[in-house]
Amino acid sequence: MGADKTSTSRVNPLRDLKRITQTDQEVVWHPYTQMTEYAAQDPLIFQRGQGSYLYDVRKRRFLDAYGSMWCNVWGHCHPELVAAIQGQAARLCHSSLFSATHDQAIDFAYKLVEYIKLDYRFAHDPVTLNHVFFSDNGSTAVEAAMKMALQYQNQVGQIKRQQFLVFEGSYHGDTVGAMSAGSIDVFKRKFNSVMFTVHRAPYPMQVDPDERPDNWRTAERSMEAQIAGLSDRLAAVIIEPVIQGASGMVPLAEDYLARVKKYCAEYGILVIHDEVFTGFCRTGPLIAASPELVEPDILCLGKGITGGTLPLAVTVATDRVFDAFKGEWSEMKQLMHGHTYSGNPIACAAASKNLDMIEEHKLAGIVKQRSRELSILLRQHVQKHPAVGPIRQRGLAVGIPIKNAKGQDGYEARDDAIKVVNACIEKRVLLRPLGNVITICPPLNIEHEGLEEIVHALADSLKALG
Numbered sequence: 001m002g003a004d005k006t007s008t009s010r011v012n013p014l015r016d017l018k019r020i021t022q023t024d025q026e027v028v029w030h031p032y033t034q035m036t037e038y039a040a041q042d043p044l045i046f047q048r049g050q051g052s053y054l055y056d057v058r059k060r061r062f063l064d065a066y067g068s069m070w071c072n073v074w075g076h077c078h079p080e081l082v083a084a085i086q087g088q089a090a091r092l093c094h095s096s097l098f099s100a101t102h103d104q105a106i107d108f109a110y111k112l113v114e115y116i117k118l119d120y121r122f123a124h125d126p127v128t129l130n131h132v133f134f135s136d137n138g139s140t141a142v143e144a145a146m147k148m149a150l151q152y153q154n155q156v157g158q159i160k161r162q163q164f165l166v167f168e169g170s171y172h173g174d175t176v177g178a179m180s181a182g183s184i185d186v187f188k189r190k191f192n193s194v195m196f197t198v199h200r201a202p203y204p205m206q207v208d209p210d211e212r213p214d215n216w217r218t219a220e221r222s223m224e225a226q227i228a229g230l231s232d233r234l235a236a237v238i239i240e241p242v243i244q245g246a247s248g249m250v251p252l253a254e255d256y257l258a259r260v261k262k263y264c265a266e267y268g269i270l271v272i273h274d275e276v277f278t279g280f281c282r283t284g285p286l287i288a289a290s291p292e293l294v295e296p297d298i299l300c301l302g303k304g305i306t307g308g309t310l311p312l313a314v315t316v317a318t319d320r321v322f323d324a325f326k327g328e329w330s331e332m333k334q335l336m337h338g339h340t341y342s343g344n345p346i347a348c349a350a351a352s353k354n355l356d357m358i359e360e361h362k363l364a365g366i367v368k369q370r371s372r373e374l375s376i377l378l379r380q381h382v383q384k385h386p387a388v389g390p391i392r393q394r395g396l397a398v399g400i401p402i403k404n405a406k407g408q409d410g411y412e413a414r415d416d417a418i419k420v421v422n423a424c425i426e427k428r429v430l431l432r433p434l435g436n437v438i439t440i441c442p443p444l445n446i447e448h449e450g451l452e453e454i455v456h457a458l459a460d461s462l463k464a465l466g
């Protein structure tokens with residue numbers, strides 16, 4: 001930084017607010033942000049977090065109702081996670097997993113594999129998701145899964161199986177492979193020239209957990225026909241179990257996941273579950289698909305994996321997939337993929353502590369209870385508003401569709417949702433719109449009072465729609 005712009009951490013934030021704001025606009029390019037619009041607003045400059053709250057430089061307190069991009073599990077700066085991070089940072093900050101290892105990767109991978117088995121304990125066949133491949137964000141976890149599937153099919157002699165089937169509304173990340181597997185046009189359209197073609201099947205939405213939608217049979221037949229028709233070409237099917245996040249919180253029809261697995265198994269096509277969003281108790285259980293007893297061949301996890309503290313992600317493979325990569329070096333069967341910070345020890349220490357806490361505090365039960373409370377509150381105070389469509393919820397993942405007066409839908413129709421979200425921010429509750437859908441994804445250990453605060457701010461802010 002130049003002499004007249006010394007580090008912002010050493011200045012009095014309130015006195016220098018104008019300068020910090022200006023420096024932010026000059027040097028920080030924010031993701032998914034129209035910088036012209038951003039520069040015209042007063043930014044929220046956070047400095048501290050505690051529990052479900054974030055504090056900005058003006059010492060204002062905000063409820064983090066979107067869990068800092070859907071990843072917060074235990075609130076901010078939970079003392080146990082902070083201690084695990086500090087302890088590990090003092091011992092070893094980083095060493096690579098390329099043909100070497102460290103105690104934190106071993107410890108976390110061992111625990112994770114055990115906990116996955118525990119989650120699937122009622123499965124008919126033994127669960128063999130035993131091999132943890134580390135990366136550092138959700139997109140790369142999916143990217144690695146896709147490469148695993150392609151190379152697996154090649155190495156078991158199915159050389160023509162080099163394509164993917166994905167689902168309408170899918171989102172799997174922003175790297176080119178994961179983006180190609182996505183189906184949301186606004187994220188992709190500027191990059192079409194470098195993406196590869198995938199096949200798409202319907203993802204039937206079920207709003208009411210007890211009532212399967214009418215279209216689910218038609219959707220199933222279409223998905224089955226595609227899998228059968230493409231069976232000699234598909235390496236894998238990639239699906240977000242239980243609920244799609246980025247498409248605006250779209251819950252999946254009951255049993256559909258089991259049908260996907262059934263048809264894939266018939267033809268030897270791999271199933272990849274992208275649980276980057278749903279994993280780590282967002283919908284209740286550690287692994288969202290586990291109550292349905294549907295085990296994927298490859299499982300992607302991220303976001304809540306470190307309790308929302310540090311970047312880490314994993315791609316977990318079954319014995320069957322892993323075994324196809326064994327051999328002599330000269331056979332070149334090894335997976336040629338990895339990142340400098342894959343399985344960083346500090347992130348692994350946080351992830352390990354997160355798993356201990358999930359077990360010790362029985363987090364799945366807490367999420368079940370809180371999600372029931374949130375559902376009741378939303379029904380009482382938000383659902384009745386004429387502009388609100390049927391609210392979609394699984395666990396502590398909620399989508400509130402705002403009906404657009406012009407009848408528009410999707411990402412283009414965001415104006416009304418933004419009005420409501422901005423009014424919420426004025427009431428010190430942070431929410432995030434996805435097109436015309438307002439999403440709520442609070443820290444999973446949020447107190448009942450926190451839920452009330454969110455719902456009342458939202459109900460009040462709906463008045464912004466007139």
Ligand code: PMP
Nearest residue numbers: 137138139171172173245276277
């Ligand atoms: N998959 C799913 C289902 C996601 O929701 C996301 C992120 N929202 C990703 C992958 C990508 O994760 P990341 O942002 O960590 O790259």
